[in-house]
Amino acid sequence: MMRIALFLATNLAVVLVASITLRLLGVDAYLYQATGADPMSLLIVCFVFGMVGSIISLFMSKTMAKMSTGTQIIEQPRNSQEQWLLDTVAELARDAGIKMPDVGIFPAQQSNAFATGWNRNDALVAVSAGLMQQMRPEEVRAVLAHEIGHVANGDMVTLTLIQGVVNTFVMFFARIVAQAINAFLSRGSDNGNALGFMGYFVVVTVLEIVFGILASMIVAWFSRWREYRADAAGARLAGSGAMINALSRLKAETQLPDQMPASMTAMAITQGRTRQLLQKLFASHPPLDDRIRALKEAAYRE
Missing domain, CATH: 3.30.2010.10 (Metalloproteases ("zincins"), catalytic domain)
Structure with missing residues (x-):
């Protein structure tokens, strides 16, 4: 079980680092404010950062x-x-x-x-x-x-590409679902952001962990x-x-x-x-x- 935990932690770390980068660049703050954000633009941004993390790990693989x-x-x-x-x-x-x-x-x-x-x-x-x-x-x-x-x-290389694609969809769906939860909780309210600024980030992080664990099964299958x-x-x-x-x-x-x-x-x-x-x-x-x-x-x- 320790090996499984460490395997998941390694994969999730890549996702969370990329996710933190998105937050530092203000992408999550924008999504929090703009409930109608364009999903395609979000997918492209997640793809860029999801792939970057995996590609960096590939280039460092021999040294590591x-x-x-x-x-x-x-x-x-x-x-x-x-x-x-x-x-x-x-x-x-x-x-x-x-x-x-x-x-x-x-x-x-x-x-x-x-x-x-x-x-x-x-x-x-x-x-x-x-x-x-x-x-x-x-x-x-x-x-x-x-x-x-x-x-x-x-x-x-193939494993890196698969991991990059998986990272992309983990980050993407975590934010789409968080937006949906926020919109649901905000129905009938003048405040369009019921989760709150920190609440949105917490939900995204939890969803990334859950989706990341599920996605790790795909990587393991390959x-x-x-x-x-x-x-x-x-x-x-x-x-x-x-x-x-x-x-x-x-x-x-x-x-x-x-x-x-x-x-x-x-x-x-x-x-x-x-x-x-x-x-x-x-x-x-x-x-x-x-x-x-x-x-x-x-x-x-x-």
């Missing part, structure tokens, strides 16, 4: 990822393991048709990995120290292929869908058997504490256990059993 996970970029390989890691990523990147991403290792005992970056030719692929220690080379290669698949599919695509890409690049074995190994380790920061959940290869309905709705990854089953079915069809 390195800071939050403690990832150390391999500039010069210090041993044969790091050299193998660089060579393997270079080979997979070449096969996927993308430029060589930065490669790093982060200090976590659980087997995990993630990819991030603002575009497919300026990405970061990182693996945990535990993954390098506990998996066989062909399984590590499959995990790397999965992450390269994310990069080649442009998942980071994140789960893209994991299947990345698994398929990993199977093409490293072989179905190796990808299935890697996911099976990850499944066996789900009893261990998850050491990935919540802000990095959507970019990791595994989120761990998702047993409760609430966890399933907000999970960034499908259950490992479902992912393994999808790979086996695809291999059978071939």
